[in-house]
Amino acid sequence: MTMKMVTLRIDEHTVEVPAGTRVVDAAKKVGVDIPVFCYHPKLESVGMCRMCLVEIGRPVVDRASGKVVLEADGSPKIQMAPKLETACTTPVSDGMLVVTTSEKVAAARREVVEFILTSHPLDCPICDKGGECPLQNLTMAYGSGTSRFIFDEKMRSAKHVPLGELIYLDRERCIQCGRCVRFQHEVVDDPVLDFYQRGRALEIITRSEPGFDSVFSGNTTDICPVGALTTADFRFGARPWEMKPAASICAQCPVGCNIVYDVRREAKSSGKPVIKRVMPRQNESVNEVWICDKGRFVHHYNESAERLTQPLMRVDGELTPVSWQQALETAAAKLKEAGKGLVTLAGGRLSNEDLFNLRELTRAQGGTTLLHTHMGGGEWTRQLGLNQGSNLGSLGNGDAIVVIASDLHQEAPLWWLRVKQAAQRGATLIVLNARPTRLDAYAAHALRYQPGEAAQAVAGLMGNHKTPAAFQTAREALAGAANLVVFFGSDGLGLTGTRALAQTCADLLMQSGHYGRPNNGLVGVWQHSNDQGAWEMGYAPAADLVGSLKKAKVALLAAADPVGDEPALAKALAGADFVIVQEMFLTASAEKADLVLPVAAIPEREGSLTSGERRAQRFYPAVPAPDGVRPDYTIAAQLGQRLGLELEGRAAGLVFLRLAQSEPAFAGLSYQALSTAEEQWPIVGRRDLYFGGTTYDNNQGMGTHLQPVLKAGERPAAVAAALDTELMDAGDNLLVLPHTRLFDQGSLVRFSRLLVERVATAELRLNPATAKHFGLAEGVAASLNLNGADASVIVRMDDALPPGAAWLPRRVGVPLWAPAAAQVKVMERD
Amino acid sequence: MLQGFMTTLKSILEKPVTIQYPEQKRPVRSRFKGRHVLKRYDNGLEKCIGCALCAAACPADAIFVEASENSDENRYSPGERYASTYEINMMRCIFCGFCEDACPTEAIVLGDNYELSFTSRTDAIYPKDMLLEPVPEDGSPTPQKVPAGAFDRAIPLMQDATD
Numbered sequence: 001m002t003m004k005m006v007t008l009r010i011d012e013h014t015v016e017v018p019a020g021t022r023v024v025d026a027a028k029k030v031g032v033d034i035p036v037f038c039y040h041p042k043l044e045s046v047g048m049c050r051m052c053l054v055e056i057g058r059p060v061v062d063r064a065s066g067k068v069v070l071e072a073d074g075s076p077k078i079q080m081a082p083k084l085e086t087a088c089t090t091p092v093s094d095g096m097l098v099v100t101t102s103e104k105v106a107a108a109r110r111e112v113v114e115f116i117l118t119s120h121p122l123d124c125p126i127c128d129k130g131g132e133c134p135l136q137n138l139t140m141a142y143g144s145g146t147s148r149f150i151f152d153e154k155m156r157s158a159k160h161v162p163l164g165e166l167i168y169l170d171r172e173r174c175i176q177c178g179r180c181v182r183f184q185h186e187v188v189d190d191p192v193l194d195f196y197q198r199g200r201a202l203e204i205i206t207r208s209e210p211g212f213d214s215v216f217s218g219n220t221t222d223i224c225p226v227g228a229l230t231t232a233d234f235r236f237g238a239r240p241w242e243m244k245p246a247a248s249i250c251a252q253c254p255v256g257c258n259i260v261y262d263v264r265r266e267a268k269s270s271g272k273p274v275i276k277r278v279m280p281r282q283n284e285s286v287n288e289v290w291i292c293d294k295g296r297f298v299h300h301y302n303e304s305a306e307r308l309t310q311p312l313m314r315v316d317g318e319l320t321p322v323s324w325q326q327a328l329e330t331a332a333a334k335l336k337e338a339g340k341g342l343v344t345l346a347g348g349r350l351s352n353e354d355l356f357n358l359r360e361l362t363r364a365q366g367g368t369t370l371l372h373t374h375m376g377g378g379e380w381t382r383q384l385g386l387n388q389g390s391n392l393g394s395l396g397n398g399d400a401i402v403v404i405a406s407d408l409h410q411e412a413p414l415w416w417l418r419v420k421q422a423a424q425r426g427a428t429l430i431v432l433n434a435r436p437t438r439l440d441a442y443a444a445h446a447l448r449y450q451p452g453e454a455a456q457a458v459a460g461l462m463g464n465h466k467t468p469a470a471f472q473t474a475r476e477a478l479a480g481a482a483n484l485v486v487f488f489g490s491d492g493l494g495l496t497g498t499r500a501l502a503q504t505c506a507d508l509l510m511q512s513g514h515y516g517r518p519n520n521g522l523v524g525v526w527q528h529s530n531d532q533g534a535w536e537m538g539y540a541p542a543a544d545l546v547g548s549l550k551k552a553k554v555a556l557l558a559a560a561d562p563v564g565d566e567p568a569l570a571k572a573l574a575g576a577d578f579v580i581v582q583e584m585f586l587t588a589s590a591e592k593a594d595l596v597l598p599v600a601a602i603p604e605r606e607g608s609l610t611s612g613e614r615r616a617q618r619f620y621p622a623v624p625a626p627d628g629v630r631p632d633y634t635i636a637a638q639l640g641q642r643l644g645l646e647l648e649g650r651a652a653g654l655v656f657l658r659l660a661q662s663e664p665a666f667a668g669l670s671y672q673a674l675s676t677a678e679e680q681w682p683i684v685g686r687r688d689l690y691f692g693g694t695t696y697d698n699n700q701g702m703g704t705h706l707q708p709v710l711k712a713g714e715r716p717a718a719v720a721a722a723l724d725t726e727l728m729d730a731g732d733n734l735l736v737l738p739h740t741r742l743f744d745q746g747s748l749v750r751f752s753r754l755l756v757e758r759v760a761t762a763e764l765r766l767n768p769a770t771a772k773h774f775g776l777a778e779g780v781a782a783s784l785n786l787n788g789a790d791a792s793v794i795v796r797m798d799d800a801l802p803p804g805a806a807w808l809p810r811r812v813g814v815p816l817w818a819p820a821a822a823q824v825k826v827m828e829r830d
Numbered sequence: 831m832l833q834g835f836m837t838t839l840k841s842i843l844e845k846p847v848t849i850q851y852p853e854q855k856r857p858v859r860s861r862f863k864g865r866h867v868l869k870r871y872d873n874g875l876e877k878c879i880g881c882a883l884c885a886a887a888c889p890a891d892a893i894f895v896e897a898s899e900n901s902d903e904n905r906y907s908p909g910e911r912y913a914s915t916y917e918i919n920m921m922r923c924i925f926c927g928f929c930e931d932a933c934p935t936e937a938i939v940l941g942d943n944y945e946l947s948f949t950s951r952t953d954a955i956y957p958k959d960m961l962l963e964p965v966p967e968d969g970s971p972t973p974q975k976v977p978a979g980a981f982d983r984a985i986p987l988m989q990d991a992t993d
Contacts, residue, residue: 123984125881125934126897126911159984160910172984236897236911239882267896267915 008096023087023098024052028683028691034100035109035138035690037116037225038177039088041682042289044186046089049116049177051138053084053108059095068095084108106142113143119155119200120226121172129227131240134690135175155200163193164212165757166232166293167221169204174228176202180220187290188417189441190214204228210757215413215742218296222280222289223693233297233754234277238264240694243276246622247700249609250278250295251349251529251602252748255414256611256703257287257295260696261603261622273623275299275603281696284680285391286615286703289695292413293755294742300751301601302623306585308598309628319596324630331595332642334554334578335365341553342367343576346539347560348528351607352616353655354632355530355537356662357647358558361636364645370548371539372560373527374738374810374817375490377502378535381524382665383716384506385532385614388705389518392418392485392613397426399519400481402461402508404431405454405501406489406525409438410742412612415487415525428477432457434492434737435807436800445474451492451737451805452728452819458504462511484514489525492737492807494818495541506716516711523612527740527810533610536665536706550575557581557589558599558632561747564588566815567789582632585747599632600625606652607631608674610706616666617703618674665706675701730821734774735805736764736786737819744811762814764793764824766806771797774824784808785823786816792827852945863925863940866918868962874969876906876962877937879985880913884929884938892922893929900981904973908981916958920946934985 003018010023013030022045024034037049057078060069069077078097084105087098099105117139124130157171176195181204184193192208206212221229243262250257258281266274278299280291311327312319322330335342344362346355346369362369371378392415395401401419408416416439423429423442431443432454440446447470449457460467461475478484486505490498505522514520526532542548549555549562549572557579562569564587573579573592581593590596604625608618625631630638637649648654653671660666677699684692710716728735741760743749749759764782776782776795784791791814801807808816849856858864869877880897898914906912929938948954965971 121984123909125883126879126909126984130881159982170984236880236899238896239886241886242882265894267894267917 006092006094008092008094008098010098011101017092019092021092023054023056023090023092023096025682026092027087027098027100032100033691034087035142036088037134037138037175037690038179040179040183040223041692042187043179043182046178046182047086049112049175050086051109051112051116052087053112054087054105055099055102056081056085056090057097057099058093109142110144113139114147114149116175117143117147118149119172120175121154121159123173126236127173127227128230128234128236129224129240132686132689132694133227134225138690157203162211162232163206163229164210164217165754166297167212167217168230168232168235170228170230171203173226174204175226177225179223179225180204180229183216183220183223184214188214188216188219189420190216193220215292215294215409216290216417218293219280219290222695225690231277231296233752237276238262245279245696246603246620247281247698248603248619248622249529249617250291251609252294252298253412254524254526254529254532254612255287255412256529256609256613256615256617257291257414258283258617258698258702259291259295261299263622269303274303275623279694279696281700282680282684282692282698283702284393286611286613286617287414288393288418289682289684289692290414290417292742294413294749297752297755298749299603300753301584301748302603304585304751307626307629308584308586308590308596309626310598312590312596314594319591319593324628327595327597328635328638328642331580331597332639334580334595335361335556335639336643338365338367338552338554338578340366341551341577342556343370343548343552343554344368344556344558345370345372345545345549345560345562346534346558347372348526348531348534349559350530350534350632351602351609351619351652352530352533352537352659352666353607353652354558354636355534355539356659357633357636357640357649357655358556359537359539360647361640361643361645362556364640364643368542368548369539370542370545371531371534372557372562373531373541374495375524375526375531376495376499376541377488377505377524378531378540380502380506380716381522381532381612381614382535383709384509384515384522385709386485386521386523386705387516387518387614387708390521390613390705391519392422395422395425395427395483395485395519398481399483399485400428400430400478402430402432402478402484402486402505403439404458404486404488404505405433405491405493405498406487407433407437407439407491407739408487408489408525411489411491411525411740413742415612419487428481430461430474430478432461434802434805437491444477445470447471447474448802450728451735451802452497454488454493454497455500455504458501458508462504462508478512481512481514483519484509484512485519485521485523487523487525489740490527491739492805492819494738497818510716513713516708516714526612529611530609532612532614533616536610536614537659537663545569546572549573552576554578554580557583557593559583561587561589563592564747566787566817568787582635584629587747597635598629599635600629604629605631607633608652608656608671611703614706615703616669616674616706618671618701620700665709667707669704669706673704676704678702728819733821734770734784734824735819736784736816736822737805737807738810738816739807741809741812744809745813746811760809760812762791762793762808762812763796764806764808765796765798765801767801767803768797768799769803770806771795775826776824781827783825783827784814786814786820789815791815858942858944862942862944863927865920865941865943865946865956866923866929866961867939867941868916868958869937869939870963870966870969871908872966872968874965874971875908875974876912876972877935878913878916879907879909879935879937880911880916881934883932883934887928887932889926889928890922890924892919892924893917894919902976902978902980905976905981906972906974909983909985913958916961918956918961919954920948920956921951921954
């Protein structure tokens with residue numbers, strides 16, 4: 001599809017842009033800055049602030065002949081409009097002449113700034129935005145320096161309105177551009193902010209309870225062109241010019257949003273550099289210019305005093321600090337002894353380099369490498385995952401997206417946003433889940449299946465399983481799709497269920513040949529940032545983790561806390577002869593370990609992560625690591641050295657090179673390739689604050705997709721594992737299904753005190769009919785006997801949920817990872 | 831030679847120019863730039879709002895400021911924000927006075943004190959309590975407990991202490 005191109009002149013530049021482009025964008029493309037406050041390239045233009053007024057002339061057309069009237073010299077005659085026009089609402093047209101440098105335009109800008117400043121408090125010295133404020137910058141650039149308005153008549157409004165617990169509003173500073181309101185309505189469809197009153201009394205209010213209830217709320221502070229919206233987390237934290245930005249990757253979910261850690265020394269931390277705030281970094285193929293509130297506010301863990309900074313060894317039953325030398329010697333001796341009895345259980349939080357070195361170390365001993373996850377199917381995402389050139393942002397009309405068994409809004413908010421936008425651009429979105437989710441609203445087909453029957457539902461979508469008629473229409477919608485991306489998650493499913501689901505999804509993709517080319521493939525909505533990377537390197541969850549741990553001579557746990565996760569695993573781990581734990585904190589597993597090795601957190605080291613879209617991305621050191629901690633890959637290399645195994649441990653980049661040589665999926669990749677930056681639109685960054693907001697521009701690399709494992713047409717290697725069906729019938733007991741919430745009680749979230757109110761609690765949600773059957777009522781405390789352990793939950797009614805099962809979040813203190821039958825009883829009031 | 835003796839004789843009759851420092855001190859010139867003083871309002875509240883513009887203006891990077899939020903129970907300055915940490919490294923300072931120019935509330939003033947000596951590098955860093963001027967007679971020390979809502983401006987207008 002070719003777009004109609006339009007040629008116009010802007011000052012002395014001639015520019016060719018697609019028809020429908022706004023003048024302000026066309027000007028930006030040739031480097032002409034037209035100042036704006038209310039316009040944002042990601043939002044609909046409204047022309048509210050009038051800052052973008054320019055002179056526009058159009059060629060004169062002779063009405064009789066329909067031809068352009070020419071001047072004596074042969075150039076088209078231009079008729080300038082009698083008044084100035086807003087560049088943000090005017091689409092370009094052929095032959096247009098835009099003048100941005102005339103005195104008339106300068107006067108208009110001067111007056112608009114003067115008008116906007118009538119009631120602005122000018123408290124820049126204490127404003128968190130001061131220094132990176134579009135209003136400040138544009139006033140300096142275009143303002144008059146004096147005001148004709150009377151100072152004493154300035155409006156005085158509330159200066160400290162908490163919109164929620166995360167975002168503060170300063171009503172005096174607000175210039176009523178409505179960027180935040182439009183962002184919430186248009187972009188993320190959480191219409192919780194609104195205008196209230198009119199004229200001078202106009203103010204921004206939140207309409208939700210609790211206030212500003214949106215997981216994208218932090219982005220409004222980025223696009224606010226003044227300091228009206230600021231985060232509570234960063235309030236008075238530092239001045240923007242004092243901080244050093246360090247590029248990184250958010251490790252809270254498999255999306256892999258590009259972020260920047262803003263770092264500054266802090267007296268409270270005895271002069272150490274600390275992370276002051278997290279800002280989005282533009283990557284139009286991953287997170288555009290947004291990040292979710294989890295990524296923005298979960299960064300306090302690495303400065304916690306609870307961090308381990310010394311190796312601990314069990315001496316006479318007590319964990320005692322020892323030197324690294326002694327710890328490594330002991331560990332190496334035990335690994336040598338263990339030989340094949342070594343079981344390495346790695347978590348998806350580890351970087352590619354850590355996983356690679358750990359794998360090499362384990363393989364050299366003949367041990368087994370396991371991934372600690374409750375979600376299977378990676379052998380399929382590895383083969384059928386997304387390839388180079390894929391970009392969810394390019395999916396639209398004619399393409400299709402299937403989201404199955406995943407509440408993307410909670411599990412991976414940015415994917416939710418990008419899938420939603422693809423659907424709004426015209427892609428056919430099919431959402432399958434046992435319960436309603438936020439994505440249903442944008443789906444062409446929102447289909448339901450019986451709890452646990454996700455794989456059967458996909459089979460139904462292929463016509464291989466008897467399903468309701470709605471599936472038939474969805475199948476037809478899918479048939480003609482040019483591109484197809486399938487997201488599968490673990491909503492209401494456990495390890496076996498997700499594995500079966502992934503295999504059926506793979507069948508669906510192979511049936512129609514939607515793999516092996518860009519924008520086609522299978523994406524796992526994993527729990528951790530680098531689960532995909534672990535699968536790529538051959539890590540997989542154990543079919544019987546309890547058995548594996550029990551038999552282990554040495555269990556090496558890295559970024560995994562089986563003891564904290566499940567009582568059964570705790571018992572199993574007690575059976576292992578020697579337990580080594582590599583962790584940041586003294587987790588439940590570390591407490592039971594024989595040897596604990598403290599590791600560096602992501603902001604303290606280099607490395608790379610593989611996102612769920614199979615995009616390898618680099619993160620860079622932001623703050624110095626505390627004395628005594630080491631990166632996981634270094635620890636593995638140092639252990640290897642003592643075992644006569646030559647592993648790279650000096651720098652993450654060197655480890656990555658070895659990884660690239662050893663793994664076909666990483667072939668040809670290097671840190672240089674990952675750190676290549678590409679030109680992005682819209683233009684954002686420090687010099688373009690007024691245009692794109694305070695999002696950082698990306699100079700540190702967009703990352704690269706891994707190499708395709710399967711080319712189009714090639715058949716994947718058969719996966720031998722027999723597919724067990726997951727528990728679906730609980731008999732007389734209550735079937736409890738797990739789902740994932742964004743703010744869970746994960747080990748890193750708890751350090752961000754601001755988020756406490758948003759963190760999920762052990763709430764059992766179920767249909768009133770089911771509740772009645774089990775004698776439960778709204779708000780009662782109930783005791784669940786799950787997998788042999790008792791847990792107390794609060795019962796909540798939810799009409800939207802299908803009867804017959806109950807939903808409980810993961811990681812809220814109840815060991816629930818897969819569907820389980822629970823005995824439920826109402827607890828007696830004390 | 832006689833001329834020389836004459837000069838000597840003349841100087842014997844002149845008043846001596848030397849003074850007995852440190853017992854005696856000369857007054858400094860009106861535009862003298864000595865050690866910084868952080869000023870207070872008459873009621874004892876600090877003028878400094880912790881904006882760190884002095885630190886931004888400082889060509890020698892001698893100033894370190896960290897801000898925190900005032901509350902009515904613990905009020906340091908009239909506005910929303912105050913300097914919870916304020917340090918000047920006197921070894922770095924070149925006494926240019928840019929900080930004074932940059933200050934929006936006239937909180938930092940280069941005073942008369944030129945007696946700066948220290949025996950270690952850390953002693954050269956003057957924290958906030960060394961820089962703050964003494965509490966005025968009618969004022970009370972910070973933090974103060976004030977009635978709720980008494981201070982609702984972001985930056986005081988500096989007309990009087992209750993702005």
